[in-house]
Amino acid sequence: MKNATKYIIGVMSGTSLDGIDIAYVKISNTENYKFEILKATTVPYTKQWKSALKDGFHLKGEALTQLDADYGIFLGEIIQDFITKNNISTIDYIASHGHTIYHNPTKNYTLQIGNGPYITSITGIKTICDFRSQDIALGGQGAPLVPIGDMLLFSEYDYCLNLGGFSNISLNKNNQRIAFDICPVNIVLNHYVAAFNIEYDDKGKIAASGEIDLTLLNELNSLPFYNDSKPKSLGYEFIVEIIIPIIDKYNLNTKDILRTFVEHVAMQIARKVESNPSKTILVAGGGAYNTFLIERIQWYTKTKLIIPNDTIINYKEALVFALLGFLKDEGQNNCLKSVTGASKDHSSGIIFTP
Incomplete structure (x- = not known):
């Protein structure tokens, strides 16, 4: 529907567990x-909550x-608190991603907890959620979902790169949007930096002080996933079953693990972007603040990395899930088969009304 304007609360929880x-x-x-x-x-x-969500796997x-129920109640309460504190009176609906516990499209399942009916009952506001399941039922990966937002809201950039728990990228190719997960990022870095009793490596300073272990780097770079044909996506299973066992068998000190993994990510x-100084990459997600990681990525490509303002870095995904809700509510497609590999473009999500 043209000429529609909606006021939406978008809610996102990423795999790196840094918050909601x-x-x-x-x-509009x-x-x-x-x-x-x-x-x-x-x-x-x-x-x-960090422990509960991590153990949910x-x-x-x-x-x-x-x-699932407890988390739905928790989301409903913090959303209501956000509404109250900001004196928000006009809300057409809430669009919530929930929190991913399982994501294994090769076995036809995904699970994002955060019970939608609880959010609706607590806030009294229509809630749209469960954006991934239908895509998997249609033969897709159920991910990534952000590229529809990249295409409609950030089309001035040649690439849109998200550095969160995982990295993913989207771009236009042959007049269609394509996107895919690239590799783990913060979910691995944060796992190892916990040895220093901190939540993350500020600006990548600890990683920068380490040394690269070439044997580990080569093994990580040779993982079959990186040569799989697209579309493809990653879940926590890839971390616990493949990445961490590979790293741990080398018995390296934490600084060298971080240094090696940053190089692997970069x-x-x-490898996934053209090295062209006339092209641009919009970078969002918490990894945009990892100065050392950004430097290493830029070292490998002439394509210019653009770091936007803090609001876009921190809330681009929440914004896009608001857009997904907008499109669902308008009956427009919000999942692209060119991105996920589903059998058709479609309008995904479940709507709960108060």
């Missing part, structure tokens, strides 16, 4: 899609169902 991003946005569709991020915040996870049956990302 909440963005109150205005999205006239000749082109336009957006304005009106209010935004990140709610850090407590140690208890190992839960079964009733315990996982309980976590090399893998640079």
